[in-house]
Amino acid sequence: MPLDLRDLPDSRERGWYLMLMAPNVKGPTYAWLDPSRLYCHHQAFQDCVEDLLRPFRGDAIDAVAGIDAMGFILGAAIANALQKGFVAIRKAGHLCVETVTQPYTDYSGRDKVMEMRTDTIMPGLRVLLVDQWVETGGTMQAAIRLVEQQGGMAAGIAAVCIEDSEGGRWLKDNYKWSHCVPPHLMPQFNAHRLDTCWADEPKPCLQ
Template sequence: MDLCHIPTAREKGWYLALMAPNVKGPNYAWLDPSRLYCHPQGDPIDMVAGIDAMGFILGAAAAARLQKGFLAIRKAGHLCVQTQAQPYTDYSGREKVMEVRTDAISPGLRILLVDQWVETGGTMRAAIQLVEQLGGVVAGVAAICIEDSEGGRWLQEHYKCAHCVPPHLQPRFDQHQLG
C-alpha cells in the first residue's frame, strides 16, 4: 500500500499498513501512527483537547473536521500563562507534570480528549483531572489504541471512549506485536 494513500474501500484494520514500527528502542512508543487521525463520533462537544505531543496532531485534525476549537494540554513548563498542573506517571514509569491554561476551560464546557495511544492510562487520567478540576466535562476520549490494561479498562468503564483497533487484533496491540 502506498504510505500516503488512504484507500477509499476501508475494511477493519486498513490503517495498520500506514503505521510504522518503533526502531528507536524501549523508551519510545512501539508504533507511530502519525499518518492517521481519528474521526470521533457521538455526543456533542464544545472543544477538542489534544495531549502533548502526538495528541496535538490527532486532536487538531479532529477539531478541524468537527469545526471546533482546539486546546493543547501540555507537559509542564511550556506555557507562559496561568496554568493548572497535574502530576502523573507516564507509560514508561516516569513521573511528569501536565498542565493546561486556566482560562481555556469554563464550567460545563464539553471536551473531547485525544491522544495517540493509551497504555497505562496515566497521561489520559491526568488530562481528565485537569479538565474536571477546571469545571469542564469530559465528553469522550479518542485514541488510535486504548490497550486492555488496568488504566485502559478504567477509562472505558468511566468515560465514553473510541479507538481504532478491531477487537480481533486487540490482543496483538496489548502485547505490542503486529507481526
C-alpha cells in the same frame, strides 16, 4: 521502505490504515509502534479521524483537548472536523500564561507534570480528550483531572488505540471512548511484542 502517499487499498475496511504504522527500531526506551506514519497518507489520516469521531457524532461537545505532543495532531484534526475550538494540554514549563498543573506517571513509568491554561475551560464545558495512544492510562487520566478540576466535563476520550491495560479498562468503564483498532486485533496490540507478526493483515511489523 518509502511510503507511497498515492497508494490506496481496493477495499478500505475499518482500521485498514493501521498497517501503515511503523515498528520501533530504536530499542526499549521508545514506544513500541509509531502511529504517526499513517498521518502522512491523506486518506488514512482522514479515515482515522472519521473512525474516531463516529461514536461521538451528534453528541454535545463544546471543545476538543489534545495531549502533548502527538495528541495535538489528532486533536486538532478532530476539532476541525467538529468545527470546535482546540485546547492544548502541555508538558509543564512551556506556557507563559497562568496554568493549572497535574502530576502523572507516563507509559514508561516516568513521573511528569502536565499543564493547561486557566482561561479556556469554563464550568460545564464538555470536552473531548484526544491522545495518539493510551497504554497505561496515566496520561489520559491526568488530562481528565485537569479538565474536571476547572469545572469542565469529559465528553469522551479518543486515541488510535486504547489498550486493555488496567488503566485503559478503567477509562473505558468510566468514559465514552473510541479508538481505531477492531476487536479481533486487540490481542496483538496488547501483546507489545515487536517480534510478533499477525496471522492476518494488517501487521504492525510491516513497513
